Amino acid sequence: MAEAASMIEIVKPGLSTTVQDLGRPGYYHLGIPLSGAMDREALIAANLLVGNDEGAAGLEAVFLGPEIRFTGDATVAVTGAEMPLKLDGVEQAGWTALPVRAGQVLSFGFLKAGARAYIAVSGGIDVPVVLGSRATYALGALGGHGGRALKAGDRLGIGPGRPVDEGRSLPAALRRVPEPVLRMLPGLYDHRVTAEATERFFADTWKVAPEADRIGYRFRGGHALDFVPREPPFGAGSDPSNIVDSCYPYGSIQVPGGTEPIVLHRDAVSGGGYFMIGTVIAADMDLIGQLQPHQPVRFARTDMAGALAARAETAGRLARIRDALA
Amino acid sequence: MRYTFGGDEHVFVEVDEAMSLEAFFRSLSITNAVRDSRIRGITEICPANASFQIKFDPDLIAPDDLLKELRSLEGAGAGGAELKTRILEMPVFYDDPWTRETLMRFRERHQDPQATDLEYTARINGYPDVPSLIAAHAGSPWFVSMVGFVAGLPFLYQMVERDKQIQAPKYLRPRTDTPKLTIGHGGCFGAIYSVRGAGGYQMFGITPMPIYDPAQEISYLRDFMVLFRPGDIVKFRPVGRDAYDAAVEEVEAGRFSPLIREVDFSLAAFQADPAGTNAALLEVLHG
Numbered sequence: 001m002a003e004a005a006s007m008i009e010i011v012k013p014g015l016s017t018t019v020q021d022l023g024r025p026g027y028y029h030l031g032i033p034l035s036g037a038m039d040r041e042a043l044i045a046a047n048l049l050v051g052n053d054e055g056a057a058g059l060e061a062v063f064l065g066p067e068i069r070f071t072g073d074a075t076v077a078v079t080g081a082e083m084p085l086k087l088d089g090v091e092q093a094g095w096t097a098l099p100v101r102a103g104q105v106l107s108f109g110f111l112k113a114g115a116r117a118y119i120a121v122s123g124g125i126d127v128p129v130v131l132g133s134r135a136t137y138a139l140g141a142l143g144g145h146g147g148r149a150l151k152a153g154d155r156l157g158i159g160p161g162r163p164v165d166e167g168r169s170l171p172a173a174l175r176r177v178p179e180p181v182l183r184m185l186p187g188l189y190d191h192r193v194t195a196e197a198t199e200r201f202f203a204d205t206w207k208v209a210p211e212a213d214r215i216g217y218r219f220r221g222g223h224a225l226d227f228v229p230r231e232p233p234f235g236a237g238s239d240p241s242n243i244v245d246s247c248y249p250y251g252s253i254q255v256p257g258g259t260e261p262i263v264l265h266r267d268a269v270s271g272g273g274y275f276m277i278g279t280v281i282a283a284d285m286d287l288i289g290q291l292q293p294h295q296p297v298r299f300a301r302t303d304m305a306g307a308l309a310a311r312a313e314t315a316g317r318l319a320r321i322r323d324a325l326a
Numbered sequence: 327m328r329y330t331f332g333g334d335e336h337v338f339v340e341v342d343e344a345m346s347l348e349a350f351f352r353s354l355s356i357t358n359a360v361r362d363s364r365i366r367g368i369t370e371i372c373p374a375n376a377s378f379q380i381k382f383d384p385d386l387i388a389p390d391d392l393l394k395e396l397r398s399l400e401g402a403g404a405g406g407a408e409l410k411t412r413i414l415e416m417p418v419f420y421d422d423p424w425t426r427e428t429l430m431r432f433r434e435r436h437q438d439p440q441a442t443d444l445e446y447t448a449r450i451n452g453y454p455d456v457p458s459l460i461a462a463h464a465g466s467p468w469f470v471s472m473v474g475f476v477a478g479l480p481f482l483y484q485m486v487e488r489d490k491q492i493q494a495p496k497y498l499r500p501r502t503d504t505p506k507l508t509i510g511h512g513g514c515f516g517a518i519y520s521v522r523g524a525g526g527y528q529m530f531g532i533t534p535m536p537i538y539d540p541a542q543e544i545s546y547l548r549d550f551m552v553l554f555r556p557g558d559i560v561k562f563r564p565v566g567r568d569a570y571d572a573a574v575e576e577v578e579a580g581r582f583s584p585l586i587r588e589v590d591f592s593l594a595a596f597q598a599d600p601a602g603t604n605a606a607l608l609e610v611l612h613g
Contacts, residue, residue, distance in 0.1 A: 028381065245481055
């Protein structure tokens with residue numbers, strides 16, 4: 001069990017490791033997005049494994065894991081991407097509550113599958129709560145540790161932990177396997193493109209572009225969209241993909257210039273002037289956080305009933321995760 | 327009005343395809359009515375220029391039930407638009423060295439690589455020179471018709487007749503850099519970049535007055551880190567290098583305090599007499 005006022009020290013930061021919890025709702029109307037874990041289910045599982053509340057702050061590491069030294073005893077769990085983890089160089093199991101002793105170092109091998117690993121420490125990462133959350137929103141220099149990704153030498157406080165059964169793990173059947181299909185609800189400004197272009201959008205295989213981050217994931221490789229001709233409305237701009245600047249839903253798929261779709265994620269820009277063809281359903285947002293650049297993906301059309309059924313399925317799986325780790 | 331779902335957690339409502347103060351006021355009035363209605367399951371209410379967005383929890387309210395509730399509030403947008411709001415004065419160093427350096431770096435992404443953003447915008451709007459464009463830009467107040475894109479960034483709508491509004495396209499390809507506190511312009515909208523970052527709007531100048539402070543250290547941003555709200559009115563005041571530097575120093579020393587006054591705004595009065603209404607607003611500001 002962790003001591004209060006225990007610390008972790010960042011020896012190597014990885015590519016971009018940030019403090020994340022389940023986010024900061026309530027300020028999107030001022031351009032401050034939800035933030036929080038891109039794969040929420042993985043963070044929740046990591047927290048439950050180490051005896052934390054589901055919404056405790058952990059670390060999100062993308063593509064390349066950090067190296068972390070513990071100053072006190074703790075329990076740690078790593079979930080999400082398949083990224084071999086080691087304690088003092090000895091490989092350990094993922095999705096498992098692991099005892100860590102003061103002075104031990106957690107490190108990672110090369111990423112095998114997925115994109116983001118979640119590291120939960122018993123007691124949670126104790127950075128200041130800003131607007132109700134510890135999540136990092138780097139674009140706005142808000143929350144987390146100094147409003148930024150972690151750097152070597154950073155020291156983070158750990159809250160007081162609760163005792164847990166060390167060695168327990170989440171059954172493999174309850175770990176969600178990323179599927180290369182994103183279900184989306186057509187709508188928003190989909191009337192701007194032709195019916196044929198919409199059909200091609202769903203038929204095409206898209207590849208994750210290198211420009212894929214917490215703000216949004218860009219895709220390329222499919223056909224450019226054909227627009228329905230129009231007189232530009234006042235204030236919209238002359239490009240056929242322009243609209244009068246509006247809000248952007250989380251998960252909305254904008255296609256600037258009709259060429260490369262961008263799906264907005266947890267650090268979304270809250271609005272702008274590009275038309276959107278639809279919105280990825282909430283149940284599939286976690287999957288995006290585990291996509292790697294160049295990975296092929298398809299968009300599949302669903303309706304509200306389909307979106308709500310997927311939502312219920314997610315809630316059911318989460319309930320089973322809670323039961324398994326109660 | 328056009329209602330459409332943004333996935334299973336958002337309703338998006340387009341009040342009008344085109345921008346106008348009328349559309350903005352309808353959006354603002356309806357979102358205020360939605361806030362007052364306290365409909366169960368609504369988690370966020372985001373007014374925009376000529377549309378608005380409601381985030382909801384479909385586990386608490388069925389999407390179609392929410393649509394019905396929202397449609398019943400449509401009438402709230404039809405009444406007279408009266409607004410108790412604020413007018414703020416914002417110093418602007420137009421044609422400053424920092425936005426100029428940035429625009430030169432991204433010249434190949436611009437419609438007119440031979441001109442500055444101010445020169446280009448002056449020309450396509452029929453102004454004889456840059457000072458005339460600046461005089462028009464700083465001559466009338468602007469309405470904050472939306473806050474967003476990034477934290478605390480206001481979209482501004484020029485309070486003049488439509489045929490007098492400054493219009494400019496966005497860069498052909500967005501820049502990867504924009505100085506913090508740049509005054510930009512794209513389509514018919516002004517914007518103040520609250521943080522440094524990517525951007526596609528034409529760059530006109532820079533203000534010394536921070537509008538977003540996540541550290542909440544700046545005196546007038548201590549209570550809340552974001553300055554602007556939809557409905558705020560902004561008046562730009564051109565300043566030179568010396569006044570700009572002095573203001574930056576005052577901000578850093580914690581002595582800067584922006585000129586802000588409470589004001590009543592009536593859309594009908596503005597539509598009947600834009601110039602007279604603006605003059606009255608400025609009297610409140612400087613009175």
